[in-house]
Amino acid sequence: MQDRIIGHFGASIETKTLSAEELPPYIEQAAQLMVDALLHGGKILSCGNGGSAGDSQHFSSELLNRFERERPSLPAIALTTDTSTLTSIANDYSYNEVFSKQIRALGNQGDILLAISTSGNSANVVQAIQAAHERDMIVVALSGKDGGHISSLLTGADVEIRVPADVTARIQEVHLLVIHCLCDLIDCALFGED
Ligand SMILES: O=C(CO)[C@@H](O)[C@H](O)[C@H](O)[C@H](O)COP(=O)(O)O
Numbered sequence: 001m002q003d004r005i006i007g008h009f010g011a012s013i014e015t016k017t018l019s020a021e022e023l024p025p026y027i028e029q030a031a032q033l034m035v036d037a038l039l040h041g042g043k044i045l046s047c048g049n050g051g052s053a054g055d056s057q058h059f060s061s062e063l064l065n066r067f068e069r070e071r072p073s074l075p076a077i078a079l080t081t082d083t084s085t086l087t088s089i090a091n092d093y094s095y096n097e098v099f100s101k102q103i104r105a106l107g108n109q110g111d112i113l114l115a116i117s118t119s120g121n122s123a124n125v126v127q128a129i130q131a132a133h134e135r136d137m138i139v140v141a142l143s144g145k146d147g148g149h150i151s152s153l154l155t156g157a158d159v160e161i162r163v164p165a166d167v168t169a170r171i172q173e174v175h176l177l178v179i180h181c182l183c184d185l186i187d188c189a190l191f192g193e194d
């Protein structure tokens with residue numbers, strides 16, 4: 001059993017090493033888009049399923065509350081938390097619309113959608129991206145594997161941060177690290193390097 005554990009640690013380290021070689025320019029671009037949106041009165045909506053729902057809440061709580069230092073609250077909404085809204089949309093329409101209907105109500109031009117999917121194929125995240133584009137929002141996608149359907153939907157104004165891995169858990173582990181990088185870069189840009 002300990003060999004399995006050591007195997008998980010080794011695979012996670014390997015994925016992070018590869019990601020450190022490939023992802024920094026995309027993470028920097030994504031942070032810049034988020035900083036520009038926040039400086040112009042925009043907000044960041046986030047969504048995903050399962051572990052990625054947790055990631056989207058993790059990110060929004062770090063903006064709304066704080067990351068590693070004292071600073072004013074920043075505007076963000078996780079679209080994964082309101083069970084009355086989620087269940088009624090899924091019940092009356094379709095689970096595929098649970099995020100897109102919220103985006104049509106809450107998303108404005110200049111806001112950012114942080115769309116999280118390890119496969120890039122979750123239908124409700126795909127529809128969220130389509131709704132964000134209809135609202136003239138920019139999309140930052142955290143993906144993995146071959147980028148899936150999501151990657152084919154993105155425009156030149158969007159950014160995809162695609163983790164170079166095929167195992168969902170390994171991709172999620174890097175997604176969380178990327179989220180912490182984004183929070184750090186946002187704090188540095190808005191409040192100065194500490
Ligand atoms: O956390 C995990 C697996 O580590 C699962 O809950 C996982 O997030 C779920 O199966 C999701 O539905 C997968 O969706 P996606 O990443 O392909 O968009």
Ligand SMILES: [Zn+2]
Nearest residue numbers: 050051169172
């Ligand atoms: Zn998981």
